[in-house]
Amino acid sequence: MALTSIKANGMRSLLTMLGIIIGVGAVVAMVALGDGVKAQTTDSFGELGANTLNIMPEGGRNRGVRQARSAMQSLKTMDAEAIEKKVKGVQYVSPVVSSSYQVVYGNENVNTNVRGVKPAYLQKNSITVKNGYFITNDANENRLRVAVLGNTVAVNLFGEDNPVGKQIRINNQPFRVIGIMDTKGASGMGEDQDDVILVPFTTMQERMLGITHIQRIEVTVEPGYSQKEVGQSIINLLRSRHHLTATQNDDFRIIDMSAILKQMEDLMSKLSLFVTLIAAISLLVGGIGIMNIMMVSVTERTREIGIRKALGATFSNIMIQFLIESMVLSGIGGIIGIMLGCAISKVVPYIVPQAATLITVAPIIISFLFSMAVGLFFGIYPARKAAKLDPIEALRYE
Amino acid sequence: MQTKSPTIQLRGVKKLYKIGTEEVAALNGIDIDITEGEFAALMGPSGSGKSTLMNILGCLDRPTVGSYKLDGEEVAHLSDDALARTRNKKIGFVFQNFNLLSKIDALDNVALPLLYAGVGLKERREKAYHFLEAVGLGDRAAHQPNELSGGQRQRVAIARALVNDPHIIMADEPTGNLDTKSTKEIMEIFQGLHEKGRTIILVTHEPEIAQCASRQILVRDGVISKDAGRGVVMDVV
Numbered sequence: 127m128a129l130t131s132i133k134a135n136g137m138r139s140l141l142t143m144l145g146i147i148i149g150v151g152a153v154v155a156m157v158a159l160g161d162g163v164k165a166q167t168t169d170s171f172g173e174l175g176a177n178t179l180n181i182m183p184e185g186g187r188n189r190g191v192r193q194a195r196s197a198m199q200s201l202k203t204m205d206a207e208a209i210e211k212k213v214k215g216v217q218y219v220s221p222v223v224s225s226s227y228q229v230v231y232g233n234e235n236v237n238t239n240v241r242g243v244k245p246a247y248l249q250k251n252s253i254t255v256k257n258g259y260f261i262t263n264d265a266n267e268n269r270l271r272v273a274v275l276g277n278t279v280a281v282n283l284f285g286e287d288n289p290v291g292k293q294i295r296i297n298n299q300p301f302r303v304i305g306i307m308d309t310k311g312a313s314g315m316g317e318d319q320d321d322v323i324l325v326p327f328t329t330m331q332e333r334m335l336g337i338t339h340i341q342r343i344e345v346t347v348e349p350g351y352s353q354k355e356v357g358q359s360i361i362n363l364l365r366s367r368h369h370l371t372a373t374q375n376d377d378f379r380i381i382d383m384s385a386i387l388k389q390m391e392d393l394m395s396k397l398s399l400f401v402t403l404i405a406a407i408s409l410l411v412g413g414i415g416i417m418n419i420m421m422v423s424v425t426e427r428t429r430e431i432g433i434r435k436a437l438g439a440t441f442s443n444i445m446i447q448f449l450i451e452s453m454v455l456s457g458i459g460g461i462i463g464i465m466l467g468c469a470i471s472k473v474v475p476y477i478v479p480q481a482a483t484l485i486t487v488a489p490i491i492i493s494f495l496f497s498m499a500v501g502l503f504f505g506i507y508p509a510r511k512a513a514k515l516d517p518i519e520a521l522r523y524e
Numbered sequence: 525m526q527t528k529s530p531t532i533q534l535r536g537v538k539k540l541y542k543i544g545t546e547e548v549a550a551l552n553g554i555d556i557d558i559t560e561g562e563f564a565a566l567m568g569p570s571g572s573g574k575s576t577l578m579n580i581l582g583c584l585d586r587p588t589v590g591s592y593k594l595d596g597e598e599v600a601h602l603s604d605d606a607l608a609r610t611r612n613k614k615i616g617f618v619f620q621n622f623n624l625l626s627k628i629d630a631l632d633n634v635a636l637p638l639l640y641a642g643v644g645l646k647e648r649r650e651k652a653y654h655f656l657e658a659v660g661l662g663d664r665a666a667h668q669p670n671e672l673s674g675g676q677r678q679r680v681a682i683a684r685a686l687v688n689d690p691h692i693i694m695a696d697e698p699t700g701n702l703d704t705k706s707t708k709e710i711m712e713i714f715q716g717l718h719e720k721g722r723t724i725i726l727v728t729h730e731p732e733i734a735q736c737a738s739r740q741i742l743v744r745d746g747v748i749s750k751d752a753g754r755g756v757v758m759d760v761v
């Protein structure tokens with residue numbers, strides 16, 4: 127019965143539902159996005175460790191011109207060694223030198239990230255070599271042109287073949303493959319952690335990049351130590367090592383992963399507050415729209431109500447009839463809204479590649495129930511009005 | 525049995541409407557007894573209070589003053605819901621303008637009183653169909669009211685009035701919108717019902733129709749001015 131009257135006024139009903147549709151759609155999409163981003167960050171920080179500090183060169187000014195970060199040369203290998211030796215609470219320190227290069231084997235040709243690492247990198251990053259062996263001290267000291275391949279690179283270049291012992295060319299320099307790493311999978315940030323080639327640190331720094339500084343230092347803080355304190359110790363150490371006077375700014379910058387995480391969480395909660403607000407407003411507007419249309423419907427159907435009452439319908443019979451109708455209206459709006467929200471959640475990652483969405487059942491059920499509740503709440507007044515109609519006057523209504 | 529107590533008993537019933545500061549008496553002291561099985565025609569000039577009286581008799585309205593005993597029970601001051609249940613159980617209505625719901629078919633229209641009587645869907649349909657057949661519209665069950673002629677619509681309305689087996693049928697000018705042929709058909713149905721012992725109260729303007737009834741009651745200015753049995757031709761105006 128409720129459906130027939132909604133069907134009979136298709137366009138009107140749809141417009142009425144719009145507020146609910148938008149409100150519910152916004153909530154569903156927002157929750158999916160929030161959950162997606164949360165899952166992603168927990169993933170990536172779980173692996174990378176929220177306990178990682180990244181030290182970058184910063185703000186060196188050269189005749190007033192800010193230089194590109196890779197061109198800044200403030201960080202040295204010795205800085206990394208000093209941090210490892212002198213700062214308390216530091217578990218691992220990795221000086222980073224890396225670049226993207228064209229890598230060739232036979233006719234195969236890929237572009238991948240090549241990173242210079244020291245032998246200790248194996249333990250620090252819990253890497254296992256499934257085939258061959260890892261970079262040795264000897265290789266590092268002698269700047270040998272040897273390479274350990276990530277699984278993706280190995281497959282892209284060699285397919286089914288065993289790459290160990292084969293010769294590849296990285297940026298046109300010959301390297302011998304000495305090992306293949308076990309698959310690590312995608313990081314939470316969506317990047318393929320197996321799409322990488324590791325070469326000895328010195329080889330990368332001196333032979334490939336031809337630099338004496340390093341691009342970045344990754345510091346893993348030992349559990350139980352505060353990132354803030356460790357960070358401060360590093361700042362003090364580096365400032366003194368770089369002979370900075372009190373008036374000079376730092377020539378490096380520490381990026382605290384947990385701070386990034388927190389920033390992201392802040393952003394997400396602000397965003398979700400905003401969307402919740404929009405959703406609340408549009409649900410309110412939707413509810414009022416439903417109330418309005420139900421009022422119109424009650425007036426239009428005064429005679430019908432009179433007939434029903436004459437035939438024995440009680441107050442609650444009529445009340446329930448109209449409440450069901452407004453709940454069906456808002457419930458359908460809710461379902462359309464959920465579908466819209468899910469559709470948005472599916473589409474967003476294609477438009478904004480960094481954004482991940484995760485659709486879960488709970489918010490869908492909750493928002494559906496909520497939209498029904500809106501229908502119930504805003505249906506009460508019109509339904510009461512209908513139920514209270516005097517049968518004689520209602521029958522006389524033209 | 526019938527002599528014991530009348531099924532309808534009105535005493536000193538008044539219906540007052542306030543118009544501005546003035547009180548208008550649509551009914552001004554009505555006493556009636558209608559016994560079970562009677563076929564009473566209410567007559568009278570326009571504005572005399574027939575419909576007002578019918579509404580009170582049909583429990584659609586309450587008297588301002590006075591007592592109304594229906595089957596011995598005082599109903600003059602029942603609550604809205606109690607009146608609704610009384611209507612549902614004891615009274616079947618037939619209106620001048622049919623008052624069918626336009627968006628549902630004949631069968632569902634007939635079944636409506638059973639819905640409010642709390643009867644299950646299957647039984648509702650079966651009973652409704654039975655009563656549609658009884659008024660000769662078994663083959664029109666799936667028709668919407670606007671696909672039926674006036675006479676057919678009124679037959680659907682009569683089926684609806686009968687479906688919950690009320691013992692009183694109230695009809696306010698049931699043939700007012702019908703042509704002569706349909707009027708005859710409808711009146712035959714009413715006479716059939718009367719013969720089966722149902723109490724019928726019918727408002728009409730037409731003396732020929734009032735002739736079908738076993739009793740004629742003339743209302744004038746809110747009071748009963750004449751009350752007579754069959755065969756007495758009443759002067760309406």
Ligand SMILES: Nc1ncnc2c1ncn2[C@@H]1O[C@H](COP(=O)(O)OP(=O)(O)OP(=O)(O)O)[C@@H](O)[C@H]1O
Nearest residue numbers: 541548549550568569570571572573574575576577
């Ligand atoms: N709701 C109301 N408010 C004020 N006056 C009313 C109301 N209902 C009826 N009346 C008055 O009561 C009187 C009786 O009206 P009623 O409808 O009972 O007449 P009736 O005999 O059925 O007339 P008709 O033959 O034209 O149908 C009329 O004067 C009418 O104006």
Ligand SMILES: [Mg+2]
Nearest residue numbers: 574575576696
């Ligand atoms: Mg009338």
